[in-house]
């Protein structure tokens with residue numbers, strides 16, 4: 001060990017090299033010394049959250065908007081509270097580094113050998129590792145500082161390469177111990193060797209040949225379908241973003257002239273002013289502008305889409321709502337009944353691009369502009385009225401973070417997002433309350449202003465993070481869709497209350513109304529420079545509030561959108577009246 005540094009510093013420097021400028025955290029004695037290193041000896045700003053779940057959601061939102069996120073909590077009590085957030089990151093391929101500070105080596109030895117018990121530990125065995133097994137792609141427990149560099153590098157490389165969370169657990173006695181200095185940089189490793197490399201060696205390597213054949217046969221079969229089709233369509237999914245393939249996807253669109261829709265999970269994976277964009281395909285909640293193209297297409301090629309219940313909501317076909325003729329994701333391509341494996345999305349798109357260059361097909365569509373839903377112009381605020389106003393207010397620097405609720409499907413999902421990755425939704429894990437802390441995480445994008453759209457039920461889970469926004473001078477705007485009910489739950493239990501006023505809501509779905517305007521006073525300690533609030537009952541109120549918001553560009557806003565409990569977005573007629 002010629003050159004040395006400290007373990008804590010090694011970790012923070014690696015994170016900084018990978019673009020992490022903020023770490024979300026809650027202190028605990030096993031972790032505090034690492035937080036001290038972050039504060040005093042790193043270029044990272046430590047953000048203190050109200051609880052670990054929120055810290056995890058914030059790291060997730062940060063990762064979605066910055067490429068990588070990190071969260072640091074204490075063993076057991078902190079780690080277990082954080083679990084739900086990390087599970088969401090895992091389910092949706094979000095690269096988050098989970099750092100857990102844990103028992104020192106001496107405590108561990110006393111625990112194992114002398115039966116002494118230590119706080120925050122469920123048992124003598126290390127349960128942090130066990131509990132995180134299913135929600136992380138790599139786990140390291142650093143107890144020997146000399147091993148730390150290798151362990152940290154291995155975990156970080158897995159995190160950025162697989163776009164999945166990893167666990168780095170560190171015993172508290174290691175942070176300030178010396179280890180070898182950093183060597184080189186950590187680079188993302190693609191899931192498969194690039195096609196060009198494989199082609200060079202395929203003559204004498206049957207495994208390389210197998211992959212090349214799979215990729216090229218899949219692309220050839222797909223491309224033939226596209227060429228032969230009268231009305232082909234691409235269906236772009238979130239994997240394009242997770243694997244950073246936007247430029248390649250755009251090249252393919254340009255070469256072919258074929259229009260595209262996105263999945264809900266993949267909404268805004270390409271900017272929605274990209275030529276050929278039609279809208280979001282989401283089962284019964286498909287954008288009206290995209291619907292005729294979906295219905296009339298004779299060849300849908302899905303790139304990086306997952307066949308999830310929410311991505312294809314409410315559609316019952318022989319294949320559970322998946323309308324695609326070609327389905328490429330998770331390193332598998334399905335063309336009709338043929339299956340091609342070991343085909344990474346990147347290699348597949350590369351091969352499609354090669355075909356498109358060799359045998360051009362230009363299917364220029366007459367793409368009509370995205371038509372906004374007709375909205376009854378009554379003055380009382382409604383879901384559709386709110387979204388129409390907000391859609392015309394949206395500015396290029398806005399990042400929209402939307403929670404799950406009736407304001408998501410067929411409502412915020414129909415907004416026009418002309419910024420690549422300018423809209424984020426946790427549409428698979430679908431843990432309500434995610435959006436407020438995730439909006440905090442997203443708010444650190446320089447020059448951006450984050451807008452959170454959250455149902456009142458969801459808001460109640462994580463709303464303390466508004467205080468964190470205020471504390472760190474975030475200018476986030478949080479719209480609480482205050483309808484006084486868990487509308488989604490009622491919709492799927494029985495939509496009758498939305499059909500007639502005489503049908504009551506199931507008691508479990510009725511919420512207590514809160515004073516959201518007053519809540520901001522508490523969260524901001526009445527400091528209006530940092531936290532303001534407003535109540536919106538009419539569209540006029542909303543316009544006025546948006547005007548005020550623009551006058552206070554540095555301020556965090558909490559806006560109560562006071563809705564009738566029986567109001568619902570027009571698109572939800574698919575559920576309420578089955579139309």
Ligand SMILES: Cc1ncc(C[n+]2csc(CCOP(=O)(O)OP(=O)(O)O)c2C)c(N)n1
Nearest residue numbers: 405406431432455456457458485486487488
């Ligand atoms: C953590 C978590 N708990 C419970 C649920 C189940 N759930 C899904 S949507 C929903 C209701 C959301 O209510 P609200 O935020 O008020 O939105 P609305 O449906 O009224 O639009 C609930 C409880 C969930 N998805 N996540």
Ligand SMILES: [Mg+2]
Nearest residue numbers: 455456457485
């Ligand atoms: Mg609600």
